[in-house]
Amino acid sequence: PAGRGAGGGVMSTTGGSGAAVGIPMAAMVVQYASWHVMFWGTTAVGALGTALAWWAVRESPVREPGRFDMTGALGLALGLSCLLLGVSQGGQWGWSSPRILGLFVGSVCVLGLWWAQQLRAARPLVDLKLATSPRVALPHVAALLTGFAFYANSLVTAQLVQAPKATGYGLELSIVATGLVLLPGGVIMLLLSPVSARISAARGARVTLALGTLVIAAGYGIRIINSHSLLVILLGSAVCAMGTAFSYSALPTLILRAVPAGQTASANGVNVLMRTVGQAVSSAAVAAILVHHTSLVGGAPIPTLHGYLLAFAMAGTVALVACVAALVIPADPTLRDTRRASGSSDAPRDEAFEGA
Structure with a gap:
């Protein structure tokens, strides 16, 4: 039970890492094969994931009576x-x-x-009375906003570094090189998930989520200051990835401690779904901004640097709103009572166990 929060956090962050690592892999497939191969490749990977889950994942002893909705x-x-x-x-x-x-x-x-x-x-399928309670609804809102802020980093960075040099800011990188620019973010997310779990155990998952969204906003601040240098682009992208690792690791911990054991699958599923909705909305919002801020370069409409900076500012602002949502999540009453009774500064370290 003491490792439940950390395990859930690692699983959640791994999903973001897989997305980040998948981008350069997809770029290589597109450049050296065909985009049609992508669908066959993802089908094969999905089948492999199904087989591995059937073979390696232990069955949960928790059962809910009744038929599936x-x-x-x-x-x-x-x-x-x-x-x-x-x-x-x-x-x-x-x-x-x-x-x-x-x-x-x-x-x-x-x-x-x-x-x-x-x-x-x-x-x-979803207990709406439970899902609309502040301890569950606010992490869902934070997940939607964090998904929005996270996806803008990958989407905007990929387009910016591929822009022609004639724009004055573009680096004109190939598809594969662009994927490699995004690769460190996926590695960082994977490596930082245990660190995030430790912060949650020591200070609480709310603090970790707030810290993560604040770091994401700082990453976009770096991008606004300088988006011409490849090193600064890598730095800003890496900082956004760090914040995403903290945020994504904290979200399932908050959900696990807020719902009964029999509803953890449903509640976490909704939380991941909210991230996906946030990513889709982010894609549309970024596209709308870039389409309305273009200039002709070589006869083709290319987004201006001002458009990219507006997209960064929008994503950073959304990350700050997610930080506010994290800070107003009600504290776990069980943890509060435990800390008050113990009167020890080490009491927060038992948070994962108490929540489980």
Whole structure:
């Protein structure tokens, strides 16, 4: 039990590391093979992951009686699919086009019906009463905002370093070189996850989450100061990765301590889902900014440096809002009572055990 928070944090951060490491691997496939190979490759990796999970992951002894809420699962999948498709394609299809408006209206209707169904269901897919409590809802909000801030780093950096040198700021790197620029971020996230777990054990997961989002904002501050030098770009990207490692490691710890054992899978699943929604919204927001701040370079519209700096400022501001959300998360009453009873400065080190 004492290692539960650290284990969950490492698992969460590994997901971000895999995304960061996957970018340069994907770049090599695209450059030396075909983008069609990407789909076959990810299918093979998914099959391998399924086999490894079946072979290596021990079964949980916790069981919830009742049938799986298939209606809730399908409703959530349909509603979110409409939402994310509209967000991701709005820039290309036009935000006021009938298709985009139809997707958004459909998403609102389906998710509204899904919400009502979840409140009536005997065994809902998501316990909405629990999910809307401050100790659970605020980590979900922080996850959405952190996902937004994290993804902007990879997305904007990849475009900026590939921009032509004629822009005055671009480095004109190849696809593979661009992937290598992002690779250190994935390694940093993986290496820092145990450090994040120690901070959570000593100071609490709220502090770790707030610290992580603050570090992300600092990384974007570096990018705003200088986005011409490759070394500074690497530094700013690495600082954002450090903050993401702290944030992603703290989020599942907060969820684990806020919900009953039988609902940890559902609550953590929603938390990861909120990160994904944040990333999709980040992609659309960054695209909207860059599309509206372009100049002709060699006859082609290329985003201006001002547009990139606006994207950095937007992501940094979102990270600061996530920091505020982290700071207002209610403290774990069990931990507070334990610390008060012990009167020891070492009491926070038992946080992971108490939460489990």
